Amino acid sequence: MLHNYGSAACVIAFVSCSGLAGWAQTSKNLPSSSETSAATSNSVPGVVAGQATTLVVEVRQPSEEPLPVLATVRLTETQNKIDGSAVAQHRKGATFRQVPLGHYRLEVTAMGFAPAIEEGTLPLSADAHGTVTVYVRPERPPGTSVVNWILPLSSKIGKEYGRAVDSTRLRDWKEAPKHVERVLKMAPGHPEVNYLAGVYYLWQEKPDLARPYLLRAAYLNPDSISAASALGGLLYRERNYKAALPVLEQAVTLEPSSWELEWTAASAAYSLADFARANLHSSRAFGLGRTIAPRTELLLAYALAATGRREDALQHARSFLKSRVEADAGEAANQLVRSLSIDGAQPEVTAGPRLNAAVAMAPPSLLPARLPSRLWAPPDVDDEIPAVSTTEVCSLPAVLELAGKRIETMMDSLQRIGATETIEDSQIDAYGRASGSQHRKTGYAVEIRQVRPGMLAVQEYRDLSFMQEVSVAHPVAHGLGALALVFHPYYSGNFEMTCEGVGSWNGKRAWQIHFHLRPGRPSLHAYVANGNVYDANLKGRAFIEVDNSELLHLETDLMEPLPQIGLEQEHLGIDYGEAGFPKKSTKFWIPIKAEAFINMHGRLHRLRHTFTDFILFSVDATEQQQAPKQP
Incomplete structure (x- = not known):
């Protein structure tokens, strides 16, 4: 366990009654003793000191508040066939004295709350005292399908939770234990925190330590x-x-x-x-x-x-x-x-x-245990897989061939078009809530040229005055037009790709393609700082329309952080759509909207990029475009 209860480390399991049906043990009654001022208590006569301990059971709501009603706590100990009950009330726990060391089972019932069962081991020394906290959730009213007793984590706890999720995702076993332990101490009764701890231990291949947290998470949030x-x-x-x-x-x-x-x-x-x-x-x-x-x-x-x-x-x-x-x-x-x-x-x-x-x-x-989603940004592409239909066979080579041709056409279109780019920059908290937003506009254009066969150079242009304002405090997402090159015939071989099946995007049937950069292959994404270029290796998921092979949506995440520039995380999501011109029959399929979530130097930013007022350079530099169609 990462944390102790009282002076004893108790290995705990926490489940609903239905999940342990039939686990009852043969037992004998445990005679009660007089109630003490500290709590209701019971003791086991005839148990030799050193073979038993005192166990205090506190009963709380997930919010850490005491129960407004009395709770009955039943304790059974299998080896010695012991069975006894005590009452916990308000802030006073139920005390069981001279509890034999070894395995025990607790059953907690209270009016208006769902019954809870907890199992654990007491590896205590003689005369030691252990405290176990049992969290019980409200009874679900008949017909209710929404859990409404789970409170959001505070901003402070949310930040620690995010650090625990991120370090576990990176399998940073030096930092992850620190953050998981901290968030458990801060919110031990929160179902998401318990689920995170369960996944953490499963990823470390310690199922005995994972099980109690997963049982508690499933009970607290059914x-x-x-x-x-x-x-x-x-x-x-x-x-x-x-x-x-x-x-x-x-x-x-x-x-x-x-x-x-x-x-x-x-x-x-x-x-x-x-x-x-x-x-x-x-x-x-x-x-x-x-x-x-x-x-x-x-x-x-x-x-x-x-x-x-x-x-x-x-x-x-x-x-x-x-x-x-x-x-x-x-x-x-x-x-x-x-x-x-x-x-x-x-x-x-x-x-x-x-x-x-x-x-x-x-x-x-x-059924692998998946890491919980971060709270301030959309899920990492490896944390959640959107639902797909399994009734259609996906031929990845065929999908990539047709999509590659569409991307070649897109690259040709991009360098023929200019646009006005509007960027909404919001600094957000650990829950993704914006504390303030700034809106900036700039002209935007892309130049794409072939350096040599098999290699393209992509250059973005924005207004000089706009670029002078770009800083850590006011970042901007670069390379939005180039990310679709993941599927260009020149570069698709640099990525390991998997077709997950047929999903949907904005109501259109789409092949879901997961990808990540192969080891040793050049990256399509980089950051420039202090005259140095830092490659940002990407993984992602694309939605490619089944009917016409157009790229509908692209999401990417960093495969690893860039500590050299303080970039811990970056999540990009780009929507593609059709841009047409009122007086021309020419239509282009291009990026029309993007959203970036960036964690740099501990600051969380959400950037929303929207492209409007398109002009066609090669035909009519004065003609403005209609509002683009979204897929």
Whole structure:
């Protein structure tokens, strides 16, 4: 753990009652002692000093406020089969004396609050005192779907939270522990802080330390798909299918379009021999992910066979064999077909066929824990993947070939057009709230020339008076016109690209392409400071229209910060659209709007660039353009 409670470091788990159904232990009553002035207390007679300790349980709301009602705290200790209860009221905790060292379980109930369960270990020395704080959330009224008890982090806590997120993203294991520990001390009952701590430990491959935080995050915010998915994935990897299944089913209700969640839930249900639920979830998983995850159909075939639907199971097993499958999955499918083809044979649901079905199960790595989004800027392109349809096969070479031709046309268009650029510069806080904005205008033009075959030079021009005002206090996003070169035939090979599927942008169907600069390849983005050039290596995501291969939107983030110039983060988002001229038939597809979020020298800026009043240099230098069409 990164922090202690009282004088003792307690390893804690925090879950909802439904997630631990059936975990009750055989117990005996714990006789109560007289109430002390400090708190309600109970003790265990006959326990030798040095083998027991005193445990104080404080019950609070996520805001750190005490409960306005009495809370009943039940303590059970499994090894010694102990069971006792005490009452916590207002700022007085429930005290349990002579609690045996080892594993314990706490159940907290209070009128108007959701029941909470906490499990942990007491590695305390003789006569030591430990304090555990249990956070309980309000009961959700029937029909309520919005969590409204979660308060936003203060500006101070938000900044520390952002530092913890950023250092964890960079896997900076020197700085990340400091920031995670600090934000946990500042807001130990906040669900997002607990989720961050859980992800931090999972990324360090310490699941035992991650689990308590993920359990707490999922309990405190039952609407968090991130917490439910990460917790369900962890429990599934640990083969704790009984606990994993209800968590995964909760995650499915929050994100019903996820074949990954459905497949994992189906696998957990099948492993529990709950074939009806396995049938339900594998059917949904196959419907959502058949092109990406064909083994979902094999699991569906097993689930159908186990529920007595022989003909449906045969149909899906044979259909699966028609796809390109690995040898182990193909052999499992053939065994199932042979078994089901025997007249009079009963569906095989014994341990043997279930073992064969293992090749159809969701892989343990299917639900990775994703880092929470920063609060002051849009998510890093690696933190969130927009939803995609998996029913269409994406041919990346074909997409890149057609998009490359469009980018070549765009580059030719850009150097024929001038525009007025309006920049809104806002200094923002840790939540992205602007404290003040400045609006500046400048003329804008781009020159693009071929230095030699395979190399282009891109030069931006702005008014001299405008450029003299550019500083750390008033930054400007450079190179907006050049970023689309990621898909130019000259440069696309410098980037590792992945087609994520068909998504949408502003209502248009679009291929989602993730990219990042390959090691050792030249960057398309750089900063100039004190006469030096600093390459800014980029990763990003592009939305390319399915119907005509035009670039609709581009987002980028830095792959690593530039400490030489104090640039910690930069997120760019560029919208592309059609610019036409009233008296001409010529139309151009160009950048029309951009937004940049910059963290430089600890200052957070949001820059909004808008291009208007276009003029066509090569045809009519006086003609102004219509308002551009947005995609």
